[in-house]
Amino acid sequence: MSRPAFDRLLAVVGRELTTVVRTRAFLALTAGFAAVVGMLAWTANAGGYVPLVLDLLAPVEVLVPALALAFGYRALLGDDERGELDVVRTYPVSRATFVFGTYLGRASALLVAVLVPLLAVAAVVPLSGGTESSFLATHAGMDSPIRYVRFVVLTAGFALVVAAVAIAISATAGTARAGLALATAFGVALVLGFDAGLVAGLAGGVVPDAALPSLLALSPNSAFRGLVLETVVGGVETGTPAASPVAGLAGLGAWLVASLAVAVFAVWPKTDR
Amino acid sequence: MNPRPVLAVLFAFLLVGSAAFAVDAGDRAPDPVPFDDTVTMGLTAAATVEAGDRDVEIPRAEVFYTQYRYVVGYYGVTSLVDELARDGHERQFGAPLATYVSDYARAELRVTDEGHLRVPDDPDSFVGWVPAEEAHFVVDSRARTPGGETVVPFSSRDAADDFAADHGGEVVGWDGVRTRSFDTGGSTRESFRTEVDRQHDWADGRVADADRLEDRPVSVVVGEDADSLDAAVAAAPPNTTVVVPPGTYDANLTVDKPLTLRGAGSATHLRGDANGSVVTATAPRVGITDLRISGVGDTLVDENVSTDRGDDWDYRVQLGYGYGDAAVELAGANGSLVRNVSIETPANGVVARWSQRAVVDNVTVEGSDEWQEGFMGVMVMRSRVVVQNSTFVDGRDGVYTHLADGLVVRDNEMLGRDGLRFGVHEMYTSDALVANNTVRGADTGVVVMTRPTGNLIVGNDARDNGVGINVGGEASYVADNVVADNRYGLKAPSKVSLYERNVVAWNEIGVRAASIIPTNRVVSNDFVDNDRYVSAYLGPLRVWTADGRGNYWDDAPGVDADGDGTIDRSFHPSGPVDGRVGDVPGASTLAQSPAQGAIRTLQGLVPGLRPTGVVDEAPLAESVRPNALVDDGSRDRNASDRDATDPNASDQNA
């Protein structure tokens, strides 16, 4: 990426960040997410980093896509509706730069919104006092903040992937209504649809058992869940691996790349000028 | 807005955070800690106290688990090996992170004639720790602990070979030890049931033996053939019956030969002088039947006793508990019988000291009104006896046992009208059967203390007590009991024990889970209408589910959609929402919310790292013993009316 192109990218990123920071709805969503995570961590009284991960995993699987889609689905769509995309096209900025900058901006804001609460609630673990008896020797076992950091990093990755999908939706949808419908449909598919499809496939015999690990990787939520269980709880729970980490990473990576590619190609048609 | 700082911070976080995947997440093996700082398992208090008293060395082990925050210390490598192999062990503790065993390579171990290990009191001898994977174990040697067979670990192969050469056995590695089983752990349900039957059979046999004491020919009738009780006993030849006709007799009697002393029921009244015991049997096979006894002395602890047992580790206990005044004192009276005797006593009713196979049957003991002033209905000291069909009213404890391994206490009734501390109180007593007793109004119905093992507490009915049943120790079986209307239904400080088919109803707190080390198996119990299901302190989250089946919680929300008999939703009886479903309106609606479901989904995954509490992953959809409380309703009325014993008054709904 040449230097001027990178500056343009930063300009687009900065514009998105400013937009998010100055939009009350985003701030409310962020505060809501933080409140939910905080309450869950508080009421779960997990007592350890790994239990905290397990308590947060399911809610995060639902809330992070919701937040990501809310943050992203109107990014390009709004510019399009206002006619600003047409204006932008009269500037020497490539589709890729503009889309990627928009994505980076929204995704950065999303990451801040997701990571800050997640890192903050980790503080409840040492604060909760841990074990009760002072006259007995205690140790952490496999519980370690490092495992929690793994979870947070994986959550960041998951958020980046869903944000990419959101950007793709915002690039392809023609109207705000269509964008909302697409985002909602995709959110439901993430949380329920893909996995339900797999379950149905397994039940109906369409999906062979052997293909399950690879197919799981195709659903971003399952890939994320599998990666968390494998890298955070893995080595603790013996037995069948929760998922194949490589397949999970590949699956998430594919969603990321494909979504951004769709966004780039869909944001406006390629022109010569 | 300048995005550079934000991007830089995020990028840096992701970069640094990704390193978390590369580094070892706290799986490094910790160093050993002093054994006193561990949570211990294996061996009873009787065995460890005896070992300590006699300087017997017990090979130990300590384990750091991935999912348990305390270091677990094991008395005996044997108990570690058995515990590692226990079903559900890994579920609750995770995998061992580090395992250390005693290292005797430089201990200059001696082995006594009894096979006990002894480490010389010599600055050069030293017992260290060695990782189990690196240790060499001598198995099948003649070395023993007070608890039985033992395995002796060494860090050096040569030291292990030397030990095996001197004391027999063979040297194996950690894997070799782990394939073995030493029978120190908890039993299966089937073997517990078999043990219950065997104990009943044993007791039946003892009662049958004792029955024969009532068939002895009459040799002397007091008042006809002899002027006094003492004269009658002196005159009667062994193995005959002395008949005591109705009337009141001043008595301070010692029976020193195998005689049966038979009255005519409560019309025959032996009256002591309120000083010492009334009847003392010092010979085997003495029968004391069909009498009323009063005038017992009020000495609880006789300061003037001295015996030749001063070397026993429990000598002070013997003196403190075994020599108080009693209506009937069995001292070395093996195979004796006390039957159909009603007793009023400010101290003990019956004392059985070194009197194996004695039977106390259908005895009524009225103790002191204030339990602090009285003593035991039956005080059992180092004797395996049968106590059955008897009624104990007030006093301190209905039945107190000290080192009475294998005794049977069944079908009795303990009633605290004015005061009663414990219905049945086991001390240093293993393998006992406490069955079908009814306890009312005690501080605790049945209590098992001092870390014994293998006790069977079955079919008892404990109501209106402070605590229904409180079982400590290991490898015990608490089943088919009904605990109702107590402050605490059950207290469970025990380890590796099985709690099943108990009905826990109408208590303020159903169960107090009090063991720091969560190894009890608690399944197929009914929890009905307690103010709180459970309270837990110490230790981590306990999973009360085994083989896909848990317990019945009357208000557990959820449905059994797949018809497998369990509710398709885990239940967290110690949790803030589930714990309130029974009494807070709306809690059960809240409990069904997806948010609760989301939180609960993975809750049972690492129980050992969670704060204390109880979770049941497969709550039962139907009550296990739906009629237990209904049947007992009628019995409950009878129990409060009657003053005689009712041998059928037990819950046989097993």
Place this chain on the structure above:
Amino acid sequence: MTDTSQHGRERPSAESPKTRALEVEGLTHSFGAVDVLSDASFGVEEGTVAALVGPNGSGKTTLLRAILGLLGPDAGSVTLPPPAPSGRRIGYLPQAPSFRPAFTVGETLQFYADLLDGEANVDATLDRVGLSAVRDRRVDALSGGMTRLLGVGQAILGNPPLVVLDEPTGDLDPRMTEYIFEVAADLADDGTTVLLATHNLTGAAETDAVAVLDRGRIVGSGPPEELSASVDAASLREAFLALTAREAGDDEGDPSIRVRTRGGDGA
């Protein structure tokens, strides 16, 4: 109603060499069965202001979008001037300019400036469109006219050689309208070529050239006076009405009134 003589600006003389900054040839475009542009051709000379006029629905916006490259025509070609050093070739004011509401006027222009090669002078641009005073006002607090001025500012940012303004004077008050035309004339004086679509014939009459679009065809083009003269009209307004008159059967129009029709004109 507007006194365009105040512009005080010399029209390029007829003799001066004329370079076409914009050349539109044979543009044809249809949305489904509806022909929006039919063989539309015209050119705009460098450094001039050209007005594109036409009734509602005549295809003005479509023509502008085709020029901008925002839609690919079915046929025909558009020739544009080479880009400015800023990398911008063509500036664009949409019919209803709109910006992210949470941004200030200055930030909005700065964002666009940051997309250009080199530094664009945002302050000078604000000065030029008369928005310096509201530099720090949020976009959602601007009046419609100010928003349009901001749009103009955006359109001229980076000094593109060609600026396309779609209805820059729509719903503006007379003073503001006049101001817009002044700005356009200013730009032309600086060598920028301005193509504006407008309904304001008074303003259009003061431009250097006018193209009349009707039903997707250029029905007349040329300097306003020539255009009026060509149809014997006293004013551009009359010329416009004459050129866009709806009469049965005149779909083909009257070739006699075409000042400059495509066909053999060549480029």
